[in-house]
Amino acid sequence: MTDNSRHITLIGAGLAGALLGTLLARRGWDVDVYEKRGDPRVAGYAGGRSINLALAERGRHALRLAGAETAVMRHAVMMRGRMVHFPDGRTELLRYGRDDSEVIWSVHRGELNIALLDIAEQSGVRLHFDRGLESVDFDARIARFTARDGASHQVAFESLVGADGAGSALREAMAGRADLGARTENLGHGYKELEIPPAGDGGFRIEPNALHIWPRGRYMCIALPNDERTFTVTLFLPNTGDPSFETVRDGAEARALFDRDFADASPLIPSLERDFDGHPTGLLATLYLDRWHLGGDAVLLGDAAHAMVPFHGQGMNCAFEDCVALAEHLDRAPDRAQAFAAFQAERLPNARAIQRMALENYLEMRDRVGDDEFLLQRALERELAARHPDRFVPRYSMVTFMRIPYATAFERGEIQRELLAELTRGHESLDSVDRAEADRRVVERLAPLGADA
Ligand code: FAD
Ligand code: E1W
Numbered sequence: 001m002t003d004n005s006r007h008i009t010l011i012g013a014g015l016a017g018a019l020l021g022t023l024l025a026r027r028g029w030d031v032d033v034y035e036k037r038g039d040p041r042v043a044g045y046a047g048g049r050s051i052n053l054a055l056a057e058r059g060r061h062a063l064r065l066a067g068a069e070t071a072v073m074r075h076a077v078m079m080r081g082r083m084v085h086f087p088d089g090r091t092e093l094l095r096y097g098r099d100d101s102e103v104i105w106s107v108h109r110g111e112l113n114i115a116l117l118d119i120a121e122q123s124g125v126r127l128h129f130d131r132g133l134e135s136v137d138f139d140a141r142i143a144r145f146t147a148r149d150g151a152s153h154q155v156a157f158e159s160l161v162g163a164d165g166a167g168s169a170l171r172e173a174m175a176g177r178a179d180l181g182a183r184t185e186n187l188g189h190g191y192k193e194l195e196i197p198p199a200g201d202g203g204f205r206i207e208p209n210a211l212h213i214w215p216r217g218r219y220m221c222i223a224l225p226n227d228e229r230t231f232t233v234t235l236f237l238p239n240t241g242d243p244s245f246e247t248v249r250d251g252a253e254a255r256a257l258f259d260r261d262f263a264d265a266s267p268l269i270p271s272l273e274r275d276f277d278g279h280p281t282g283l284l285a286t287l288y289l290d291r292w293h294l295g296g297d298a299v300l301l302g303d304a305a306h307a308m309v310p311f312h313g314q315g316m317n318c319a320f321e322d323c324v325a326l327a328e329h330l331d332r333a334p335d336r337a338q339a340f341a342a343f344q345a346e347r348l349p350n351a352r353a354i355q356r357m358a359l360e361n362y363l364e365m366r367d368r369v370g371d372d373e374f375l376l377q378r379a380l381e382r383e384l385a386a387r388h389p390d391r392f393v394p395r396y397s398m399v400t401f402m403r404i405p406y407a408t409a410f411e412r413g414e415i416q417r418e419l420l421a422e423l424t425r426g427h428e429s430l431d432s433v434d435r436a437e438a439d440r441r442v443v444e445r446l447a448p449l450g451a452d453a
Contacts, residue, residue, distance in 0.1 A: 006030055008330075009143065009157040011133050012164035015109075016302035016319040018116035020163060021125035022066040023327040031125045034145055034155070036132035036164070041114050051193060052224045052232050053112070054079065054211065054313035055105040056400045062320035067123075071115045076105035077225040083210035089264050093210060102401045104211070104313065106224040133164065136173040138297055159336050160298040161326070163319075166287060168304035174294050181290030187309050187362075189219075190245050191236050191282045192254075194275040196268045198229035205268050206231065214262050215365055219243060221262055233269060236284075251276040284309050286355050292344045296336030299343065301326055306351035311362035312399060314354050318406070322347055353406040357399060357413075377420040379430055384419075384442055391446040392416060404449065415445050 006029045010017050013035035021031045037043075055063075055076060063069040080103050081095040096102060121127060131145040131153060143160060145153045162170030174180060199205045204225065206212060212223040212231070218238055223231040235254070238244040248257050251273025258266035266272070287307040293299040302319030326343045333339035384392040395413035398404055423438050424430075 005158055007032075007158050008161060009034070009155065009159065010161045010163055011143075011168075011170045012036075012162065012304070013113075013117060013120075013127055013129070014163060014165055014302075015113060015116065015316050016323055017161075017163035018113060018120045019062060019066055019068070019320055020161065020301070020323040020326060021120040021127075022068065022116065022123045023062075023323055024330070025120070025123040025125045026066070027327060027331055029330070031120075032128065032155075033120070033125055034128045034131040034133060034143075037129065038148075039117075039127070039129040040110060041117065051109045052106045052226055053109055053316050054224065055107045056313065056317050058314070058403055059317035059320045060105070061403060062324045065324055066116075066119065068116060068119045071119065072107060072112055073105070075111055075227045076107050077227055078209050079104050079106055079211045079224070080209050081211070083207055083212045085212060085214040085262075085264055087216070087261065091264075093207070097397060097401055102397065104400060106211070106226065108226055133169040133173070136160065136170070136298070138173075138177055138294065141297075159296055159340075162298065162300040162304040163302050164304050166285075166303040166307035168300060170298060171289075171300055171304050174298055174300070178291065178294055180292075181288075183288045185286045185288070187284040187286070187359075188240070189236055189238050189284050191234050191284065192276055193279050193282075194233040194235060194269050194272055196223060196231035196233060196265075197270065202229060204229050204231070213365065214265060216261055217366060219261075220366065221265060223265075231268075233265065245281060286359065288352070288355070292348060293337075293340035296338075296340060299326070299340040301343075301347075306348075306355060308351075308355040308358045309362060310358070311365065312354065312358040314358060314399065318351065318354050321403075322351075350406040353410040354399070357395070357406070357410060361396075373424070376424050376427065376430065380420055380424055380433060380438075381416070383430070384416075384438060387439065388442050388446070390448040392442050393449060402449075412446065419445065 008024060008029055008031055010021055010031060010033040013033045017033050017035070021033050025031050060069060063072055080100065081093050084092045084094065096104060117127060130147045134144045134146045136143050141157055143155045143157050145155065147153065160170055162168050164170055171180065175182060196205055208225045214221040219236060221233055221235050223233045225231050237248060240246050243257055248254050254276040255266065255272055258269070258272060285307060286309060289305060292305045301322040303315060308315050325347055329339040329343040333342055381394055385394055395409055395416065398409035398412065399406065419441055423433055427433055
């Protein structure tokens with residue numbers, strides 16, 4: 001970078017802001033981060049609830065580069081697979097990967113944020129809490145922030161980086177200067193977080209090393225473990241129809257829904273009524289932009305640039321991967337405008353790909369898990385993956401356990417989907433599938449994935 005200054009101003013000290021600050025400070029940048037909320041290390045994490053996230057290889061790798069992996073993994077709980085809870089109470093554990101080297105990790109959002117803030121500060125980042133971005137004067141290069149007491153603060157900047165989440169104030173300010181091509185697609189579903197407390201003996205009430213899923217067609221529940229022996233349950237429901245947030249209006253109605261449709265989970269959630277009434281209903285949407293930057297003045301990343309539905313558990317992982325990419329482009333490019341442009345060129349197609357795969361994963365979990373054609377294709381997929389481990393890698397694994405670009409995972413996934421459809425067409429079971437022909441087509445259409453993928 002040939003700019004005289006290596007100063008940069010980040011908006012938002014959430015997951016991406018704290019990590020990007022660290023990565024840049026470690027590369028010698030002078031970093032200021034402005035955060036709307038108070039310091040969670042002083043005030044307690046907002047809401048104080050234990051919300052957790054699935055951390056996968058992409059996110060872990062970024063944490064590793066920031067020197068934050070050890071601190072985060074100390075409190076992470078391993079999830080080997082998904083534990084499916086059927087309506088009759090039966091359960092089935094389906095491994096995510098080949099063995100315990102292919103697992104995902106449940107991490108506490110508040111603890112993760114605090115660990116990243118500590119590391120950012122230790123790396124030399126200046127954190128400014130209680131500073132919500134209000135407006136930006138791009139001509140004068142002045143950002144205006146407001147504090148909770150209403151006081152206004154003006155800050156001069158060279159470039160702004162928006163890590164201020166799905167409701168990004170920087171994105172709004174940028175949209176006043178140029179058409180970003182923003183489109184929001186609402187899923188038409190919302191979510192509510194509930195808690196399973198520890199058992200009487202202080203242990204976990206259900207299998208700790210799994211992501212629990214209760215699929216029920218148009219709606220479902222999931223539960224992720226916390227290291228304090230609790231689980232955070234998330235109920236996903238449509239906004240309209242039956243059942244929906246229109247028909248399930250309060251804690252008592254939620255309890256009735258659980259007693260009917262999630263009968264094994266209901267007794268595990270003693271605070272269900274209180275949780276349902278006291279916690280906000282979250283909204284689910286995908287946000288698409290055609291432009292993530294204004295020359296060298298401002299750039300967006302993470303949810304501010306590409307919020308997605310949570311059904312692949314990749315929003316944070318993708319945001320962390322963005323941080324690594326932006327830090328590298330800022331170091332490599334001759335100026336900020338070129339760095340931001342190169343960042344967008346690299347990451348926008350990949351964000352589109354994971355947004356799409358997250359939506360598809362939702363439909364697949366809801367609709368396809370039981371159907372025969374789907375099960376036959378999954379069985380062949382497992383076999384082809386075992387016969388061609390370097391070529392035929394299930395899409396879930398490419399997304400979750402590898403770091404090949406999301407767009408590549410999507411494209412290879414499409415080829416694999418076509419292969420499975422062709423090879424099983426007209427077959428009732430795998431017995432009659434021509435394995436030699438299957439092998440030929442795999443080798444012809446899927447190049448080996450590089451050893452460094
Ligand atoms: P955020 O984490 O939202 O951080 C934004 C920060 O900016 C916040 O600290 C906020 O206070 C601050 N801010 C906002 N406005 C301003 C302003 N005007 N001025 C200054 N600061 C401001 N991802 C996964 O990888 N795995 C999962 O399992 C997973 N599960 C999810 C489950 C649900 C129900 C949801 C909704 C999301 C899930 N995600 C998951 C996605 C993940 O939460 C997000 O992708 C991730 O938090 C994005 O990080 P971010 O830093 O871009 O935004
Ligand atoms: C993961 C919120 C969330 C987070 C996740 C996942 C899911 C369903 C949800 C995808 C998945 C980890 N998934 N697909 N099948 N089992 N799990 O892998 O993060 Cl809803």
